Amino acid sequence: MLKRGFSLTAKQRVLIVDDIVTTGRSMVEVIRLVESFDATIVGIGAMLDRSGGGVNLGYPLTALTTVTADSWTPEECPLCAKGMEITQRGSRSN
16 A cells, blocks of 8 residues: 555656565565556665575565574574563564
8 A cells, every 4th residue: 555645657667675674575565566556666675684685576686784584483482492472573563
């Protein structure tokens, strides 16, 4: 969804930039939205790519910094094994 007062037109050139990319899920949502307007994606950028370069968005991703962030399922998590409570799991609430 685009915020009120913002619009895209067919063939308009769009640069998509995000702060942090982990799985690419949010970025894919934006890509699909831009493509639905038949706008032209000229590039994708991020300040930090936490996937270690492993995210495939269908367009080249340029990041200022790329790191590989460790992640675990709850069953494999060393902090969970120690009984430490996780209070937040990222920027998404679902």
